[in-house]
Each structure stands twice: as C-alpha cells, then as structure tokens.
Amino acid sequence: MTTRSRKKDRLLYWRVVVDTNVFLGGVLWPKSVSGKILQLWKRNRLQLFLNDDIRFEYLDVLGRFVESNVLRRWQNWLAYPGKAGIVHTHLPHYSELRDPTDNPFLATAVFAQAHYLISRDKDLLVLKKFHGVEIVKPEEFMKRHRANR
DSSP states (O other), rough: OHHHHHHHHHHTTTTTEEHHHHHHHHHTTTSSHHHHHHHHHHSSSSSSEEEEEHHHHHHHHHHSOOOHHHHHHHHHHHHHHHTTTOSSSSSOOTTSSSSSGGGGHHHHHHHTTTTEEOOHHHHHHSEEEEEEEEOOOOHHHHHHHHHTT
C-alpha cells in the first residue's frame, strides 16, 4: 500500500459532527467551505454522525430556506442507511456548556468518538477540545483535510 493510499484510507475514517450553521451554509452555498465539507461527506470521504434531534434541527432550519422538493431530497439523504451514522441512545447532558442547545452536538460527537465537531458557533469554538473531540471552524477543518491528502 502506498503512502498516498494509506492517507486516503485514513481520511475515510474521519468522524465528524457538523453544527447546523455549517450544514445550512453547505446546502445553501455548495461552493463555500461548508459546501465542500458536505461534498466530502456525500462522496464518502468522511463519516457524518448525528442523532434524531440534530437531524430534526437540520431539516427544520433548512425548510425555512429551500423548496419542499429540495427539503425532501435532504430528508432522504440524511436517512439513507450508511450515509450518516445515527446515534440512537440517551445522550448525557453536559452542564458546563455556555449554551445548552449545543448539547446534542457535543454529546453526539463524544458518543460517536468523532475526531471533529465543525462549527462557527462561538460558544462551541471557545471549548477548542471537548472530551477528545476537536472543535474547529470549517476553514480549519479543510486546512487539516488538505494537509492529510
């Protein structure tokens, strides 16, 4: 196995959780950095993890900005077996968070043993690392991704 193929295999196993702001930005602006992250996921270049609360939030917020046929496509994509790792368990509540609405993202990332939580949320970014999960902006994630190609 060549060095290039080993790096390629390692990228397939990057486990990530994507905050709603990054997901929405990626859908609405596919050529943006957030859009490139969603493309990596859609091309099986990383593993996206979410739970039912996150999926509901993604679709609820997305539904305010897109037509119903686009929303249906994303509903199907997020529910497609093997495309997203769905965490179906009672997740812990982390009382140390500045914003309790961030709990589903952090708890899912910790439970899924994600490498990254990708977000633009200042309340998340201030944590930098949480129970082994690195919290980074989309630009930082892509910089690291490019460095590992």
